[in-house]
Amino acid sequence: MDPLDSSASKPNARLAAQSSPQGIAADLVAVLVSVTSGEPRVLTIQDQRALPSGPFELAHRSLQSGLRAWVERQTRLPLGYVEQLYTFADRDRAGSTGQHVISISYLGLTREQPAFGEHEARWRGWYDYFPWEDHRDGPPPLMEKALQPGLKAWASAASDRAAQRARRQRAAMLFGFEEHGWNEELVLQRYELLYEAKLIPEATRGNSTASTSTRAALSNAPGHPMILDHRRILATGIARLRAKIKYHPVVFELMPDTFTLLQLQRCVEALAGRQVHKPNFRRLIEQQELVEETGETSQDTGGRPAKLFRFRRAVLAERAIAGTKLPVSGA
Template identity: 45%
Template sequence: MPGEIALGLDPVIVCVVDAVPLVLTVVDGERPRLPAGSFDPARDRTLELAARRSIDEQVGLNVGYLEQLYTFGDRFRDPRETAGGPRYVTIGYLGLIGSPALGGQADVEWIDWYQFFPWEDWRRGRPLVLDKNVVDRVGAWIAEGGTDAGRRIRGTAAFGLDGAPWNDEAVLERYEILYEIGAVAEAPVHRDVLGRPMALDHRRILATAIGRVRAKIKYRPVIFELLPPSFTLWQLQRTVEALGGMRLHKSNFRRFVEDGGLVVGTGERRATSGRPAETFRFRPEVIAERPDPGVGIR
């Protein structure tokens, strides 16, 4: 007779406002947490519907796009776990929403996700925290591994050491290495911690979400879930850059999305502080035309 399971739902709800990627949190204690819910099989026919209802009940929000991320079930991942009690397993979800309108709960807050992962934002150049606090410690961790080639390759690839390229999608891998070397406050033993901590393993779930969304925008047109129906190309680019934490080449980005058939001009123009910009809308037919219709550009 297997022990008891408590199945939770942990949604990472993302919105981008003025090139700042925001994640929806509940701040009712020391550390922000995700607006978690629990799955009651008597009420919901599917896990996704349960997640949607839980989000609606918790924060009064109707997310358009929602996808399952990963299921977390390590022992003691939730401090409520006791010797004879249930295991707290939780399913992470990624939700995307176009505007940060909320139901009005007091303790709900949108937070810039780079507060939790300052080393992930390369838009204003290489993050200072890397050379100040990360590179040396990862190097020490590699050296400490001695002949462990796996550890060397892992660390080098994750943090772009020795000239290795930075992989914007390896968010979880980096977080896990930092956890392993005690550089985040969630680790059982830690010092000189980086980034703002979250409750439980929620920063790990957020890392999973960021990695997923960074990968996904490159081959699925999910970026448009975060934008109004019509937008300028600069708005689109800034949103992509916000998620990816990197700058893109303007003309090449335009060429990619326009010639690639991802967007189509509306003919209307919008005032800027310079030449007015044409507005565009997503062109859904591209899904059937290209194998990977996303904004996959370096």
């Protein structure tokens, strides 16, 4: 455990207003998600190696409203849903400057992008960063080819037998190896295990400090990297969203005004990274009265035309918090 300097441990610490200002900078980092043609995407900048972020200015009534206004002005996208993710302040985040930076990260959902335009902002599929998280067609080949042997080696490298077993068990549990089922919510824990096992570049320390040997071993590490700890923030956002869609009707913030039930299902599957049982999905959607028919139909791919539905916004008032279930089979 890190020792604290003396000022932090003096008895009877004072309150907010009396604390000495010390030049801490605060940043907002946004994980903006949309789902286009069945692929979950995230807004990136800097050659797709960073999440959009900006300094926290003082004009905002609150962090949340500030982020919402900032994003909507930047991207011209209406933000349907915004939620705070986590606040980071690792000492290493600041890089070489030594300046201490607090990063407050947010998750935001938006419709299929109309025209984000300008700047270097680009949407990119989030499975480009986490290829092992897409289990819609079963476990991806990457799992057996790269991750499983790598994790086995990591487990065997532990000091004693007990530690080896613990490592093996942890890896099996997180990646669903033996008997253990795949739990799509453990995105962050999997990510952290992978860099603990040095199968992907570490995130909290600056990338530039990696030794040459490590860099060589990681040259073909799975998944696209990001600067600083942005990839970890993205993992946090994915995990939160995958948990959220199960009991809160946020999926609809990602859908167009009207949609077919299959489109809705594909969207959920894209987010969850796993397939969903179609009859059960429809049953839950309809018996909870989450949607209403528009009366029109859509003929997409050939086959019987599907009814078009619209989200019943009334449910947000009826059970604003009470809860709503989506059938993504748990562990």
